Amino acid sequence: MSDTSFVRSSPVAANTTLAGIGLMVFGLFVFGINDVMGKWLVATYSVGQILLIRSAAAFAILAPFIWRAGLSSFRDMPHPRVQIIRALCGTADVALFYWAVAYLPLADVMTFYLAGPIYVTAMSAVFLGERVGPTRWTAVLVGFLGVLIALGPSIVALSWPSLIALAGSVAFSGLMVTTRLSRGTGDVQLVTVQVAAALVCGLIAAPFGWVTPDMTDFFMLGLLGVVSMSAFLCVNRALKLAPASVVVPYQYTLIVWAVVFGYVFFGEMPKATTLLGAAVIVGAGIFLFFREQANARLARAQQQEQEGAALPPRP
Numbered sequence: 001m002s003d004t005s006f007v008r009s010s011p012v013a014a015n016t017t018l019a020g021i022g023l024m025v026f027g028l029f030v031f032g033i034n035d036v037m038g039k040w041l042v043a044t045y046s047v048g049q050i051l052l053i054r055s056a057a058a059f060a061i062l063a064p065f066i067w068r069a070g071l072s073s074f075r076d077m078p079h080p081r082v083q084i085i086r087a088l089c090g091t092a093d094v095a096l097f098y099w100a101v102a103y104l105p106l107a108d109v110m111t112f113y114l115a116g117p118i119y120v121t122a123m124s125a126v127f128l129g130e131r132v133g134p135t136r137w138t139a140v141l142v143g144f145l146g147v148l149i150a151l152g153p154s155i156v157a158l159s160w161p162s163l164i165a166l167a168g169s170v171a172f173s174g175l176m177v178t179t180r181l182s183r184g185t186g187d188v189q190l191v192t193v194q195v196a197a198a199l200v201c202g203l204i205a206a207p208f209g210w211v212t213p214d215m216t217d218f219f220m221l222g223l224l225g226v227v228s229m230s231a232f233l234c235v236n237r238a239l240k241l242a243p244a245s246v247v248v249p250y251q252y253t254l255i256v257w258a259v260v261f262g263y264v265f266f267g268e269m270p271k272a273t274t275l276l277g278a279a280v281i282v283g284a285g286i287f288l289f290f291r292e293q294a295n296a297r298l299a300r301a302q303q304q305e306q307e308g309a310a311l312p313p314r315p
Helices: 003-009 011-042 047-069 080-101 106-114 116-127 134-151 160-180 187-205 215-241 244-266 272-310
Strands: none
Touching (some): 011 047, 011 215, 047 215, 106 244, 134 160, 134 272, 244 272
């Protein structure tokens, strides 16, 4: 029975799925607000200073959860090397994003980040040993073509802001791949290690180019950490309430918020090449996602058949 037929046959499941969709859409909207705040603040404050205050605020929220989990849960985390690489990728992802939006429109930067699932597919073949067939490799190449289209003239001039955004999207992909490798690690531990890495990097980088914020800006810098964690909370809850195949494609609404907020708050008009590249990336990403879902369903069906064949005959 498909997910759709199950939703139709169960009002409770239908309501839960709708709640999951609503939380996903709202969470992505909050991410869009987070991006606007980051772009506005990075015009005055350094990336290191933003990382420092943002992470300190996030730690204040995490403190009760860390206390409840206990220090032993952090000492016994599996795959310590992977955790370190993941934390570094997460910090680079955030830092490069804020650095890029200081020079580029939100829509341009978000277009590069939408290519994350494309890179993950390629990285999975190298680092996770996953089999990637010709069809998926074709989708990866098409998605990368979308990135080249979005780069536009920057690919010839090697515009460094565009390259920063591109590097940030690769770091984001590394974060997703290392998260896959971190199976068995609790959510509190994953978030805490990631926030701690950003805090340490902020402590090192913040003194260079420090600008003392007034009370309003200090509040906004701290609120940035609260907003981003709230967005993550909504997205994580959405994935628990509704099937991933239903809610994950809504991640591409991020480009809509980037275009709208970029125009409303900063007067940014996305280039035609950016929109075309985004369309190509989104198309390739959605194709990859649904193909992986289909492959997962096929694998489950084959496993059930094998388990059924292994059962002894009834007397």
